Amino acid sequence: MPASVFGVLARLGLQALGTYDGKSIFILAYPQAVGCLIMGIALPLKDTFSNYAPFYTAITTGFCGSLTTFSGWQLDIFFSWINEGQYHRSGLRDVVDGVGKVSFTLSISMASLFLGVHIGTTLLPVIPKMRPPSSAMLYTASVISVLVYVATFPAYFCLSPSFRHQATAALLFSFPGTLMRYVLSTLLNPRLKLLPIGTLAANELGTSLLAMFHALQGLRHPVSPSACSILQGLDDGYCGCLTTVSTFASELRALGSRRGLLYGTISIVVGQILMVLILGSAVWTGRVSSQISCTPIL
Template identity: 35%
Template structure:
């Protein structure tokens, strides 16, 4: 005959029921957050304005970093520095994705797709890696070492920078937001007309910034001809960002292999390879070549988004496949398109 439950047994039973109920509540909240979408009232035109401003700003930052760190005794190649800065920024911004998106969606898209995507560049990095292998050296071993060093250092520093930005963002959380919003997995953008009564203050602010940045960029070419290549780079940069933004809709079709980012990086690398071939074969002005390579290709391709995708793909095996396919694919395009001029002209392109 079993003994009647004691008060201690009843207490343990109640504690187990309480813990079980808490676990169920946490799971319900987690499931709701995981499957939640939010609706944002915004205009496609406002997104375009944010792309214009942040693309031009990002291109200026990238070209400035390349110019500052392009000296002979630099510890790493100058192309690494823009990737460090862009990945650190996107790591920081993604900590506050929910808050920025709900507060003003074009700002989040502008900071990530526009600014970080324009500071970092996959095409110029691929070209620099290709040139490090094809450049004259004492032996093939030096070429292979230089080639691998630039690949490993860029990817490693980009991954570390993204984590560093995230750490800074998490540490600064209590100072920036007293109450954090729950995460969500998607945004439904409700269209908003461009009527004055529906024009937000930030919309008007971005309109002014976009017009001012375009006007300043064009004025560089008219008033100071030595900077006409910079003018073309700045003017063409929003076109690259916009194309990348539209290609990003393909990413959801293959979550383990973001097709949109991959296609954008391959197109940009192919174009810059063709520019390298053109400039190495035909003597002439480098103005437009610089403009397309640094502006359109530089903003069409991105390392910051690529790094975030590598870190968020659930399967480590599939992440390696995606990373290797992108890296190797870019080099194959460069060899197929731009390999021939270096075989006949060891010094390569006069422009790139």
């Protein structure tokens, strides 16, 4: 719960930090790189946390999985294909922009993961193995974890309504998205040795939902400001946490060349097909705008 909340906050913070005039890189590159770096550091240290496995799960599945987002990456690529920013460029350059976002995100994610693994392996001899926590510590940690997530509800209702579109709505949906991804991975990944089908299902489901929520935000007759903020919260919180690039990158590393290439190709191609079928069909029929038309509460 707290790892999901702080993962979303870190992603939104990095995106805000990377949004400025004249930026030379797309903003999602920063969360993907940082999340994969932390994931890489954690992988060699797994045995260090073996006496309290939930802590390792919180770092990898919770924080890193929520900090990175596969669905947001797929939406970003799709926007390049259709020139959502209405830039003065030819169709071929739209393709180049989309291919650039695919290749650069893969490159920086894998490079960050391998760098993290190197750092974690270097730290392994100097980090002592975690001692088994007492029952009192376990109960205390559980209570604090639940309270952190429960606090997102009064934060949504009590803080300024302008914060809902920016962050507090996303915090409400952070843990449900992470929990769904964890359940899908736990139930489905062991069923097929060829590919981690659970992570694949979570990433494609989140991509489908993000396409649908974004289409609702672009309706020609805009939804209410409150509904607009909730949809943005579902975009950033639920879909962002349901999908992950850090786990995707670590699985590519574990699968090897052939299976990794197959897994990566299927994931990206299916993600783009879903974007075209759900969001593209709505945009090209004139029913919605590719840009958000609703206005949040200010």
